[in-house]
Amino acid sequence: MxxxxxxxxxxxxxxxxxxxxxxxxxxxxxxxxxxxxxxxxxxxxxxxxxxxxxxxxxxxxxxxxxxxxxxxxxxxxxxxxxxxxxxxxxxxxxxxxxxxxxxxxxxxxxxxxxxxSQPWSDDDQVTQLTAAEEVLQAPDAEEVFLDLGEAGRATVVRSKSEDRAVISTEDMVSAPEGKAYELWFISGGEFTSAGLMPDAPDQTVVLEGSAAEAAAIGITVEPESGSEQPTTDPIAVFDLTEAA
Incomplete structure (x- = not known):
């Protein structure tokens, strides 16, 4: 006992x-x-x-x-x-x-x-995509590549469903001192500013504004504060009407 x-x-x-x-x-x-x-x-x-x-x-x-x-x-x-x-x-x-x-x-x-009993696991996690990734991975993504020679290379990807566009550069030279590269949506001969590009050779930038109706995307050299309308001819134009 x-x-x-x-x-x-x-x-x-x-x-x-x-x-x-x-x-x-x-x-x-x-x-x-x-x-x-x-x-x-x-x-x-x-x-x-x-x-x-x-x-x-x-x-x-x-x-x-x-x-x-x-x-x-x-x-x-x-x-x-x-x-x-x-x-x-x-x-x-x-x-x-x-x-x-x-x-x-x-x-x-x-x-x-x-x-x-942790309520999460690797299988249940929802991957949060960046704005650029959402465009690049969109089913209707359209891509245009340009070789700018000594100035570098650039690729534009546009998704109409996301209504946004992304530009990726490789070995792109810096803009002249006191200047900056400015991005533009081009449609019907009209230019709408899509923001300034950071001064870096390799970068991925989401353009500012609606991209669904743009016929092309251009890059010009502008004052480092930007311009309301282009003050120089585009150094690159990405034709979206023939994008694959």
Missing amino acids: SDLHKLTGAYAMDALDDLERARFEQHLAQCEDCRAEVAELRETAALLSETVATAPPAALRESVLAGITHIRPMAPEVPQPAPTPLADTTAGRGRGWMPFLVAAALALFVGIGAMV
Whole structure:
């Protein structure tokens, strides 16, 4: 019967098999200390279970029982002639460790449950595309490439469904000092500014404004603050009417 004292933690966690549970419940009806300890452990488990509810790992019962065996002293097999206060204190101290042992085991199990029940995974993540990527990956993307010789190379991609266009450059020379490259939507002979290009040889820039109706896209050399209308002839014109 003395072995039954160390099953309070496992009983509180519903980790006993049918035979062990039946034997322990018979013991529990006669042991006030064990009833108090079971009540305390169930209260601790209830508080922890409010954080997450996950089935305990299969090995949890064995690890808890093994820890109980090492930490809690067994009740004496042979009646002592005169129990000393030291012996009572030791027994009480052993019993007092039980809530901490089971709480620690439950806390570990709660931590495992929290990891298992994360509401996200790599498969569920939604990739956030940049504005440029949305245009480049659009099903109706139209591409025009120009080799500007010593000035570099440039490619324009336009998506009518996205109503935007993107220009990508490679080894493009810088604009003259105090000047900047300005982008333009061209339609019916009219130029509409689409923003300034940063001074970098390799870049990808989303043009400013509506691109769906543009017949072409041009680049001119303008003052570094930009112009309302072109002040120079275009150094490059990307014809979108023949885009593939």
